[in-house]
Amino acid sequence: MTALLEVRGLVKNFPVNTGVFGRPKSFVSAVDHLDFDLHEGETLGLVGESGCGKSTTARLLMHLVAPTAGTIRFEGRTVGTSELPLKAFRRQVQMVFQDSYASLNPRLTVAESVAFGPLVHGVSRDEAAARANSLLERVGLDPARFAGRFTHELSGGQRQRVNIARALALQPRVLILDEAVSALDKSVEAQVLNLLLDLKEEFHLTYLFISHDLEVVRFMAARVLVMYLGRVAELGATEALYTGSRHPYTTALLGSLLSMDPDHRAESAPIAGDPPNPIDPPAGCRFHTRCSFAEPVCSSRVPVLTPLGSAHSVACHMSEPGSGHGCAPQRAA
Amino acid sequence: MSAVPDGVVAGVAIARSPGYWVTVLWRFSRDPFAVVAALVVLGLIAMAVFAPWLAPQDPFHGMSLRRLRPPGSEGYPLGTDELGRDMLSRLIYGARISLFMGIVPVFAALAVGASIGIVAGYVGGWTNTVLMRTMDVFFAFPSVLLAVALAGALGPGILNSMLALTLVFVPPIARVAESVTTGVRTRDYVEAAKASGAGALIIIRKQVLGNVLGPIFVYAMSLIAVCMILASGLSFLGLGVKPPQPDWGLMLNTLRTAIYTQPLLCALPGLMIFITSISFNLMTDGLRSAMDIKA
Numbered sequence: 014m015t016a017l018l019e020v021r022g023l024v025k026n027f028p029v030n031t032g033v034f035g036r037p038k039s040f041v042s043a044v045d046h047l048d049f050d051l052h053e054g055e056t057l058g059l060v061g062e063s064g065c066g067k068s069t070t071a072r073l074l075m076h077l078v079a080p081t082a083g084t085i086r087f088e089g090r091t092v093g094t095s096e097l098p099l100k101a102f103r104r105q106v107q108m109v110f111q112d113s114y115a116s117l118n119p120r121l122t123v124a125e126s127v128a129f130g131p132l133v134h135g136v137s138r139d140e141a142a143a144r145a146n147s148l149l150e151r152v153g154l155d156p157a158r159f160a161g162r163f164t165h166e167l168s169g170g171q172r173q174r175v176n177i178a179r180a181l182a183l184q185p186r187v188l189i190l191d192e193a194v195s196a197l198d199k200s201v202e203a204q205v206l207n208l209l210l211d212l213k214e215e216f217h218l219t220y221l222f223i224s225h226d227l228e229v230v231r232f233m234a235a236r237v238l239v240m241y242l243g244r245v246a247e248l249g250a251t252e253a254l255y256t257g258s259r260h261p262y263t264t265a266l267l268g269s270l271l272s273m274d275p276d277h278r279a280e281s282a283p284i285a286g287d288p289p290n291p292i293d294p295p296a297g298c299r300f301h302t303r304c305s306f307a308e309p310v311c312s313s314r315v316p317v318l319t320p321l322g323s324a325h326s327v328a329c330h331m332s333e334p335g336s337g338h339g340c341a342p343q344r345a346a
Numbered sequence: 347m348s349a350v351p352d353g354v355v356a357g358v359a360i361a362r363s364p365g366y367w368v369t370v371l372w373r374f375s376r377d378p379f380a381v382v383a384a385l386v387v388l389g390l391i392a393m394a395v396f397a398p399w400l401a402p403q404d405p406f407h408g409m410s411l412r413r414l415r416p417p418g419s420e421g422y423p424l425g426t427d428e429l430g431r432d433m434l435s436r437l438i439y440g441a442r443i444s445l446f447m448g449i450v451p452v453f454a455a456l457a458v459g460a461s462i463g464i465v466a467g468y469v470g471g472w473t474n475t476v477l478m479r480t481m482d483v484f485f486a487f488p489s490v491l492l493a494v495a496l497a498g499a500l501g502p503g504i505l506n507s508m509l510a511l512t513l514v515f516v517p518p519i520a521r522v523a524e525s526v527t528t529g530v531r532t533r534d535y536v537e538a539a540k541a542s543g544a545g546a547l548i549i550i551r552k553q554v555l556g557n558v559l560g561p562i563f564v565y566a567m568s569l570i571a572v573c574m575i576l577a578s579g580l581s582f583l584g585l586g587v588k589p590p591q592p593d594w595g596l597m598l599n600t601l602r603t604a605i606y607t608q609p610l611l612c613a614l615p616g617l618m619i620f621i622t623s624i625s626f627n628l629m630t631d632g633l634r635s636a637m638d639i640k641a
Contacts (some may be wrong), residue, residue, distance in 0.1 A: 126535075
């Protein structure tokens with residue numbers, strides 16, 4: 014499989030406490046050296062707690078916020094340079110936001126919202142309108158009834174369908190779904206998820222599916238990336254990861270899932286406390302403050318992403334050969 | 347790669363919801379105070395427009411023999427002023443200049459102030475700081491003082507006092523425009539428009555303007571009453587309209603010498619200013635609540 018989108022060394026620090034003369038005194042480290050590939054035609058799940066940098070990653074990918082460092086390459090061409098200008102890139106990659114209400118302009122009709130992107134890219138008015146209508150039809154909203162409506166007249170599920178149609182209006186190849194179904198109730202969520210699966214097949218889309226809901230991610234994604242405080246904790250094929258997680262954080266996250274089996278009921282919270290303050294993140298492995306396997310090495314050295322087999326890698330000293338952790342495997346001779 | 351099947355629903359009959367302004371108008375029509383106020387404002391505007399047909403007498407023709415007749419005198423239903431001119435006719439004609447000086451500076455300031463504020467709010471950063479701090483310099487003066495100082499510096503006359511009033515109202519409108527735009531700029535739909543590759547100008551025109559103009563416009567409307575009072579004040583001080591032009595503020599000034607002999611007569615121009623400004627205020631209030639549509 015070829016990588017459609019390659020992310021290398023992505024860093025985003027947000028300045029806080031701007032001092033005299035606008036010089037920032039400290040930073041929130043939202044995303045820290047993120048590397049991953051998005052393969053053509055796959056769905057990559059991105060999971061993690063609130064505040065771990067999932068949404069910032071989405072915004073960085075769309076260049077809605079400028080990265081502090083790092084490169085994003087699309088089909089081998091660096092985004093934002095002369096190789097691939099932003100406007101051309103944005104025709105290929107689109108995003109669906111979490112808040113279906115806030116992401117639609119209250120003063121525009123549904124059809125106007127969907128047709129906006131194509132008009133910006135020089136599509137004629139008639140064709141943009143026709144495209145909007147056929148997309149509305151495709152996401153399950155009868156254009157005769159819905160095209161002329163305003164946002165506040167729609168339900169949450171209908172609004173998110175409009176947002177999906179809007180994102181597809183530019184005929185992109187990659188769709189970033191930032192908690193796209195999180196705000197919907199369960200029955201509507203299921204309908205929208207099935208719609209997304211159908212659209213993926215029909216339009217040959219690639220999804221980056223961001224969610225805090227592990228069950229939904231398991232249903233949607235072939236591969237899953239677990240983030241903790243702006244870094245990759247574990248990355249692997251969904252089933253391998255869900256059944257054999259190697260990072261204590263992933264294990265704890267999966268342990269928080271509710272079980273149908275009364276013998277496996279959760280007796281206590283798998284991880285205690287809140288994530289540390291990202292303004293001053295812990296040194297070494299960022300998870301060591303809450304990890305029950307932490308050893309001195311964990312607070313001094315940053316674990317590297319270690320491959321375990323073909324499509325599974327983890328950033329934990331326990332899996333890194335020769336890391337100095339008691340549970341670490343011996344370095345290969 | 348064609349993601350959308352071609353030629354499908356081009357000619358579909360689309361059920362269009364009543365637009366935003368239709369809804370606002372409907373809500374406005376259910377507020378009795380606002381409707382009455384709007385009718386009074388319309389009446390005043392009609393009075394100004396049709397003054398030559400409505401006024402029973404020539405507003406400039408005076409006769410010292412019939413000075414300061416009280417309201418209710420024969421032939422002069424509202425009496426005569428200190429030069430023996432018909433009060434009713436002068437009040438009707440006075441609406442022309444008074445309304446003109448109340449409305450035009452506000453609309454001029456709306457055009458300038460809204461542009462400055464929207465640009466500052468949308469661009470943010472240094473542009474915002476430079477533009478808004480400049481506005482703050484003007485904002486630091488009380489508006490009456492600023493208007494008097496500017497009109498005094500520019501010299502008396504209708505045009506100069508309107509220019510002074512415009513400059514007085516640019517900073518507050520810019521401030522409102524900036525704060526509304528800053529609130530809209532970070533909304534997801536603006537982000538989504540950016541993500542679709544649109545440039546700043548298109549986003550401002552298509553996505554931002556429709557959401558900020560309403561509140562800015564309502565605020566500007568509320569300034570019309572203030573502007574009228576300020577304009578009357580300038581005329582009262584002799585910085586605006588020159589005699590013998592009929593203007594409510596100026597009439598208030600010239601009649602004040604007769605306050606002990608004909609108190610009712612002196613109060614009439616003031617009453618007109620009061621009615622006009624309270625009508626504008628009530629109408630604006632109604633418009634504000636009619637536009638405040640929660641989903």
